[in-house]
Amino acid sequence: MAQIKFQSVTKKFGSNTALDALSLDVADGEFFVLLGPTGAGKTTALRLIAGLDTPDSGTIEIAGEDVHDRTAAERDVALVFQYYSLYPRYTVRQNLEFPLRSRTRNFTQAEIDQRVDQASKTLRITHLMDRKTDRLSGGEMQRVSIGRAIVREPRAFLMDEPLSNLDAKLREALRSELKELQIRLKATFVFVTHDQVEAMSMGDKVAVLNKGKLVQVGTPWEIYNRPRDLFVASFVGSPSMNLLPGTVSGGECSLFGGAQKLKMPVKSGASHVTVGIRSEDVEVGPDGPVEAVIHDVENHGVEKIVTLRVNDVLLKATVSSKMQTSVDANVRFGLDPDKAHFFDPASGVNLSA
Amino acid sequence: MAEIILKDIEKFFGSAYVIRKLNLTIRHREFVVLLGPSGCGKTTTLRAIAGLEEIDRGDILIDGKPVQGLEAGDRDIAFVFQLFALYPHLTAYENIAFPLRATRESKDNIDKKVRAVARSLQIEHLLDKRPSSLAGGDMQRVAIGRALVRRPKAMLMDEPMGALDAKLREEMRTELKRLHLENEATTVYVTHDQVEAMSMADRIAIMNDGILQQVGTPDEVYHHPANLFVAQFVGSPVINIAPAAIKTKGVALEVGFGDDAAGFDFPQELAAQIKASPAGSGDLTLGIRPEGVLLSHSGGEGFVPSKVHLIEPLGAYDIVDLRFGNTLLRARTKSGFAGKAGENVWARLDPSQTHFFNSKSGDSLHVRLGNGAN
Numbered sequence: 212m213a214q215i216k217f218q219s220v221t222k223k224f225g226s227n228t229a230l231d232a233l234s235l236d237v238a239d240g241e242f243f244v245l246l247g248p249t250g251a252g253k254t255t256a257l258r259l260i261a262g263l264d265t266p267d268s269g270t271i272e273i274a275g276e277d278v279h280d281r282t283a284a285e286r287d288v289a290l291v292f293q294y295y296s297l298y299p300r301y302t303v304r305q306n307l308e309f310p311l312r313s314r315t316r317n318f319t320q321a322e323i324d325q326r327v328d329q330a331s332k333t334l335r336i337t338h339l340m341d342r343k344t345d346r347l348s349g350g351e352m353q354r355v356s357i358g359r360a361i362v363r364e365p366r367a368f369l370m371d372e373p374l375s376n377l378d379a380k381l382r383e384a385l386r387s388e389l390k391e392l393q394i395r396l397k398a399t400f401v402f403v404t405h406d407q408v409e410a411m412s413m414g415d416k417v418a419v420l421n422k423g424k425l426v427q428v429g430t431p432w433e434i435y436n437r438p439r440d441l442f443v444a445s446f447v448g449s450p451s452m453n454l455l456p457g458t459v460s461g462g463e464c465s466l467f468g469g470a471q472k473l474k475m476p477v478k479s480g481a482s483h484v485t486v487g488i489r490s491e492d493v494e495v496g497p498d499g500p501v502e503a504v505i506h507d508v509e510n511h512g513v514e515k516i517v518t519l520r521v522n523d524v525l526l527k528a529t530v531s532s533k534m535q536t537s538v539d540a541n542v543r544f545g546l547d548p549d550k551a552h553f554f555d556p557a558s559g560v561n562l563s564a
Numbered sequence: 565m566a567e568i569i570l571k572d573i574e575k576f577f578g579s580a581y582v583i584r585k586l587n588l589t590i591r592h593r594e595f596v597v598l599l600g601p602s603g604c605g606k607t608t609t610l611r612a613i614a615g616l617e618e619i620d621r622g623d624i625l626i627d628g629k630p631v632q633g634l635e636a637g638d639r640d641i642a643f644v645f646q647l648f649a650l651y652p653h654l655t656a657y658e659n660i661a662f663p664l665r666a667t668r669e670s671k672d673n674i675d676k677k678v679r680a681v682a683r684s685l686q687i688e689h690l691l692d693k694r695p696s697s698l699a700g701g702d703m704q705r706v707a708i709g710r711a712l713v714r715r716p717k718a719m720l721m722d723e724p725m726g727a728l729d730a731k732l733r734e735e736m737r738t739e740l741k742r743l744h745l746e747n748e749a750t751t752v753y754v755t756h757d758q759v760e761a762m763s764m765a766d767r768i769a770i771m772n773d774g775i776l777q778q779v780g781t782p783d784e785v786y787h788h789p790a791n792l793f794v795a796q797f798v799g800s801p802v803i804n805i806a807p808a809a810i811k812t813k814g815v816a817l818e819v820g821f822g823d824d825a826a827g828f829d830f831p832q833e834l835a836a837q838i839k840a841s842p843a844g845s846g847d848l849t850l851g852i853r854p855e856g857v858l859l860s861h862s863g864g865e866g867f868v869p870s871k872v873h874l875i876e877p878l879g880a881y882d883i884v885d886l887r888f889g890n891t892l893l894r895a896r897t898k899s900g901f902a903g904k905a906g907e908n909v910w911a912r913l914d915p916s917q918t919h920f921f922n923s924k925s926g927d928s929l930h931v932r933l934g935n936g937a938n
Contacts (some may be wrong), residue, residue, distance in 0.1 A: 248729070378601065379758070380802050387874055387885055387892075394874075394905070406730070412876035412883070432900075435879035448879050450734055491880045507738045509763030512786035512799050513855045513896065516763070518738050525738075529880065532783075538745065 213274040213288075213366035213399050214239045215260060220269035222255055229255040231423040232269070237367075237416075242393050242400045244414035246407060248446070251420040253403045257369050260401060262286045274366060284315070289360035293372040295352040297344040303355050304340040307331065310363050330361040333392060350381040357392070367399040374409065386412055407447045411435065419443050441559035444487050444552065450516055453493065453526040457486040457553070464553065466546070467521050470501040473548050477562050484562065485554040490516060492550035493528035499543035508536045519544060566627050566640075566717035566750045567592045568613060573622035575608055575774075582608050583619070584774040595744050595751045597761040599797070600771035606754045607722055609771070613752060614643050614720050626717070642711035642749075646723040650695040650706055657682075657691040660709040667714075681709045684743060701732045708743070718750040725760065737763055758798045762786065770794050792926035795851050795919060801883050804857065806891045808850035808920060810834070821850060821913070822891025828913045829866040830933070837931045838920065847923035854883060856917030857895035859902070860910045867910035872902045886911055 217235040221228065230252045237243040245253035258264045259271055262283035270277050278286055297306050307327045311318050318326075331337045334354045339347065344355060353373055360368055373389075374382045390413045393400045404410055410417045411431040418428040419442070427439040438444035444452045457464040457473070459482055464473045466486060473486070495517065503519035510532070517528050517536055528544060530536065553562045568590040575583040583605045590596045598606040611617035613624060615636035624631050631639055642663075650659050660678045669677075682688045685705045695703055704724060711719060724740075725733045741764050744751050755761055761768045762782045770777045770785060770793075778790040789795035795803050809820035811827065817834050818827035838844040860867055873892075874885040877899065884902045886893045886909070895911065902909060916934035921927060 378756075379800065380796065383801055387876065390874060390876075408878060411878050431877045431879070435877075445731070449730070451731055489880065507741050509737065509741075510782035510786070511759065511762055512782070513853065 214272075215243075215367060215399065215401065216270075216272040217256070217259075218270045218272070220256075220259065220266045220271060222252075222259060222264065222266050228423050230259075230266070233420075233423070233425055235418060235425065235428070237399060237401060239399055240397045242390065242402065242413055242415045244410040244417045245401065245403045245420060246405070246410040246414075246417050246446075247420035248405055250422065251405075252423040253405075253420050254371055255423075256420075257290070257371055257401060257403050260286075260367070261288055261290050261369055263290075287363075287365050288367045288369055289363050289365040291353075291356050291360050291368065291370045291373045293375050295344075295349075295356045297352060297355055297359075299345040300343065302341050302343055303331075303336060303347070303358075306344055306355055307340075307358050307362055310359055326362045326364070330358045333361065333395070334358050334388075349377050350385060353377065353385065357389075361392075361396070365398075367401065368393075370400065370402045372404055373402075375404070375406070382409075389413060407449065411447070419446065421446075437561075438487070438552065439561055441485065441487070441554050441561075444554070444561070448489060450490050450527045452487045452489050452552075454554075455486045455488070455524060455526060456556075457484045458482060459484055464551075467501045467524070470521075471546055473546065473551050475553060477553065479553070479555075479562050481555060481562075483556055485556045486546075487552035487554055487561075488526075488546050488550060490527040490529040492547040493519070493526060493544055494547060495519075495528050495530050495534070495542055495544045497543055499545035501545060502541060502543055505536055505538050505540050505542060508538060517542075567625075568718060568750060568752070569623075569625040569628075570609070570613070571623040571625065573609070573612065573624065574620050575605070575612065575617070576620055582774045583612070586622070586774075586776050588769055588776065588779060590750060590752060593748050593750055595741070595753065595764060595766045597765035597768045598752065598754045598771060599756070599758060599761040599768050600777075601756055601797070603773075604771040605774040606756075606771050610720050610722055610752060610754045613718075614641055615639050616643070640714075640716055641718045641720060642714060642716035644704075644707055644711045644719065644721040644724045646726040650703060650710075652695050655692050655694055656687065656698065656702075656706045656709075659695070659706055660691075660713050663710060663714050677713050678709075681713045684712075684746060685709050685739070700728050701736060704728065704736070705739075708740070712743070712747060712749075715747075716749055718752065719744075719747075721751065721753045723755055724753075726755075733760070740764065759800065762798065768798075770797060772797075788928070788930070789851075789919065790928055792849065792851070792921045792928075795921070795928075799853055801854050801894055801896070803851045803853045803919075804893050805849060805851050806893075807923065808848045810838070810848070819850060819913070819918075821893060822888050828868060828911075830913075830915050830918075834915070834920075834931060834933060837933070838929060841929040841931065843922040843925060843927040843929050844920075845922075848929070849921045849923045850913075851919040851921060852913050852917060854894045854896035856914045857886075857893060858912045858914055859884060859895050859897055860912070863910040867912045870909055870911050872905050872907045872909055874905055875902050884909070 215237040217233050219232045222230040247253050311323045336354050417434050419426045421442050427443050434447050457466045462475050464475050503521045506520040507518040509516040514532050515530050570588045573586040600606045612619050664674045687705045768785050769779045772793050778794045785798050806822035811818045817830040819830050870886045873887045876883040882897050884895045884897050920929040920931045
């Protein structure tokens with residue numbers, strides 16, 4: 212049980228600033244996701260919590276205590292990595308017992324058995340206990356790695372892309388298992404990923420990092436529906452949010468050479484804005500104000516994603532799988548005015564947020 | 565421009581039987597995706613078409629002519645790999661021009677061809693750069709440019725986007741598809757990513773363990789999977805699967821989903837269709853995609869009460885997990901439909917979107933109920 216707090220934490224590796232004055236609040240019992248592309252600093256942040264690296268400046272608190280002088284072992288947090296790091300010649304049971312056999316811990320055999328049994332039930336690996344770990348599938352190995360973290364009953368779980376080596380189906384299954392586990396243990400999870408689907412589907416809160424800086428922190432709903440800037444807008448969501456050039460005059464934004472006009476919800480002195488609209492908020496139909504050519508059709512089974520071309524501008528629209536679509540056909544569409552975002556093209560800041 | 569016919573192809577690596585009697589016709593100008601998990605034989609098949617791998621039995625015909633006697637270089641086929649395989653000491657321009665060096669074409673002609681390809685790939689501004697100073701997506705564009713510049717009859721691509729990040733992959737999908745339409749080259753594309761396959765292919769050939777499982781359009785493999793493997797490999801989130809327990813209930817049928825059988829109503833005609841199907845004897849498995857699981861806040865005809873177990877918000881929509889006993893049933897709902905875990909909801913299975921499979925063989929019974937859209 213622990214809240215974790217970053218106060219203006221900076222970490223440099225040589226001339227490279229991995230984390231730049233990062234401040235974060237992870238509440239007790241929260242599933243907190245650090246999301247960002249490679250090089251965003253998310254793994255560095257995790258390693259600083261674990262005590263595997265020390266910050267150059269700023270403080271990190273766990274459960275209200277500055278942990279600067281605490282060793283990794285004293286911090287009582289558990290790390291789960293992308294690669295499973297299990298002992299290959301040991302059985303699953305031996306791997307799970309291992310962290311409890313440390314000399315600093317004095318557990319009786321009964322206590323060890325009780326914790327290992329509990330963890331194996333939680334992770335549904337009771338049938339694998341006597342198997343050597345090199346005989347396990349990827350998903351089973353990752354469950355055992357998580358089990359090794361669980362038996363310690365740490366104050367917080369730190370997970371570094373634990374699902375990224377698994378195939379798509381298993382990743383999906385483990386996503387809900389992990390989330391369920393976190394709810395059941397009521398534990399604090401800090402989960403690092405570059406996969407926005409994982410972040411959205413599991414996180415209570417998502418912190419989006421880019422180039423060592425925190426860009427936005429919020430619920431999945433907030434970062435999807437109220438992106439603070441163009442980076443978050445295009446990083447979160449698949450397909451990426453459409454970003455379109457608009458010209459402003461008299462509180463109105465005009466797109467596609469004036470074919471579509473949107474009322475600006477905010478006053479802005481800018482003459483040009485970038486209009487953001489998600490593919491599901493582009494409505495294709497005969498009454499739409501804008502004419503386009505179908506540039507490409509992607510079948511996604513449950514729906515289709517159509518790329519529309521207006522002069523040189525491309526944008527994507529999600530349509531029903533039943534809609535008849537053929538490449539190079541003409542269609543009409545419009546943007547849902549309530550769902551449009553307006554960004555400053557220079558700074559990238561969302562003007563309506 | 566080529567028709568590629570694979571006839572009873574077999575391939576062994578030592579004792580491993582990696583391609584098992586594969587039959588597939590790839591039509592002139594078609595975009596066919598070979599889809600399957602690692603080790604399914606898809607790359608071996610592609611390499612066999614290219615002439616990089618010999619087959620043990622069967623025939624490969626390109627435009628009606630057997631090609632086993634032909635070297636890879638004489639098949640007029642271009643290959644694009646996952647790793648970019650560019651010459652590091654040559655510029656992008658020189659890399660693209662490389663395949664033309666032996667064609668005895670005039671410098672002007674070569675220049676025209678290189679620039680035309682670069683224009684269609686939107687890399688004209690990068691032609692003077694060396695690969696090391698290019699981003700991953702641009703490197704792959706150069707590699708594709710090098711393949712296209714000869715105007716080959718067929719393009720073979722082996723996970724060409726595997727090394728790119730998610731956003732770039734999304735963009736490149738559209739680009740590649742457009743390029744295919746403009747170039748008219750028959751394309752065979754290998755991937756393990758079902759989203760890529762669904763969104764790009766004219767037809768998908770799904771393989772597992774060296775065996776071709778199904779060939780069909782994206783709609784066919786998604787809405788009418790031939791077996792359990794295809795049903796589970798295609799589609800995200802994964803199709804819900806559970807043993808089906810079928811009971812008569814008055815004039816209708818009740819189908820239990822999973823061990824602790826929550827009974828869902830099904831039309832009586834299901835019984836006759838099961839009986840008529842060659843795969844219909846023995847234990848059956850029910851499959852339904854998350855969009856076929858209909859949720860309601862208030863219940864009603866045919867709805868079974870349940871509780872929200874977990875909500876996965878994905879922005880444009882939510883995935884709501886329900887539990888029936890030990891069986892997980894996932895539904896796709898509008899964003900924000902379910903408020904929180906523990907909430908009461910009612911669920912119904914749309915019969916027109918429900919699949920039945922023989923549990924033992926995995927084969928679909930091809931049951932079609934109601935006048936569902938598909």
